[in-house]
Amino acid sequence: MRCIVVLLALLSFFSNAATKESFIDKGQFKYVLYSGVDDSIVEHINHRLTSKTPQLITDFKVKEMPAITVRIWKDRNQYLAYQKHLLGQSYPWSTGYISENEILLRDTGSQSTMDTAYHEYVHLVTTAINPNIINNPxxxxxxxxxxxxxxxxxxxxxxxxxxxxxxxxxxxxxxxxxxxxxxxxxxxxxxxxxxxxxxxxxxxxxxxxxxxxxxxxxxxxxxxxxxxxxxxxxxxx
Structure with a gap:
């Protein structure tokens, strides 16, 4: 019985470690990093977002945007599992998508992840103009x-x-x-x-x-x- 308890404790520990989260608050953007994601990526993504979004919002005539949570995974399976939990199905080819006031990313490298983050933020801005624009058309x-x-x-x-x-x-x-x-x-x-x-x-x-x-x-x-x-x-x- 003792061995089973120890085994369950170890499984729980490794399960929690696999989904370990860290939080970084950058004001307008709040970052949630899951295990395997290096903190340094936040500076790159945040610089891209904060330097580009003011002009984007002005151009699109959006008065203001809410604070956005950016979730980032390194592990593809964890990313897809969360996606399936949230959307009801997963899209194995995807590296980013949005939910309400959230950007969800798979870390595929600093530059590409930066590009995807901004791409998804543009989606959020367009939904501020028209909530029904998502994939329509x-x-x-x-x-x-x-x-x-x-x-x-x-x-x-x-x-x-x-x-x-x-x-x-x-x-x-x-x-x-x-x-x-x-x-x-x-x-x-x-x-x-x-x-x-x-x-x-x-x-x-x-x-x-x-x-x-x-x-x-x-x-x-x-x-x-x-x-x-x-x-x-x-x-x-």
Whole structure:
């Protein structure tokens, strides 16, 4: 009996160690780090968020944002288990997502995790404009986040025009739900095209109306889609 008690105590200890949390309060952003995450990543992420978000909020005409909790895991299985607990299912390909006033991340390296953190924060800002914008439509939801998160250093575009067109076809036919990550590969160019064509006010209007293109132009969606492809190919290929 004594051996069983000791064994249970050890299992409890290692279970708690596996999910050990540390808390770092940076004011507007509160960080929860799970076992395996180095504290140093907080400085990198917090610098990115605090240096970029004031302008983002101004551009999107959001009066204020609440304090945000940022949860970070190193262990993929723990990250996915929490995701399943929260959302009802897990998405093995994901490295970040949002919940109410929270950003949830898997630490995949300092730079990529920083980029993902800001991408997810853009999502939170768009939900402050329209709580029903989440994946509705997905192409717009992700395109805005891709553009805002990547415009600091530019689009990492598909290598050829043919590859770009392939992703564009997938995106058009699947409305953004695809198995090849099309919206992440070319979403930047959609956000850039909207910004160039309709300005920040047009971008905000599309967020408010869940992508109702008729609110920013008289052109049919099919024509706008073709103009986006032409704009992108002329600029990048």
């Amino acid at each position: 997905r192409w717009l939801w992700e395109a805005i986040a891709c553009y805002e998160a990547e415009k600091e250093y530019g689009w990492r575009k598909p290598s050829t025009k043919e590859e770009f067109r392939q992703y564009a076809k997938i995106l058009k036919e699947g409305n953004g739900w695809d198995s090849q990550g099309a919206v992440y590969r070319i979403g930047y160019s959609i956000g850039e095209f909207i910004q160039q064509s309709y300005g920040s006010d047009g971008l905000i209007t599309l967020i408010q109306t869940n992508g109702d293109i008729s609110k920013v132009t008289d052109k049919p969606l099919e024509q706008v889609f073709d103009e986006w492809i032409e704009f992108t190919e002329n600029k990048y290929y």
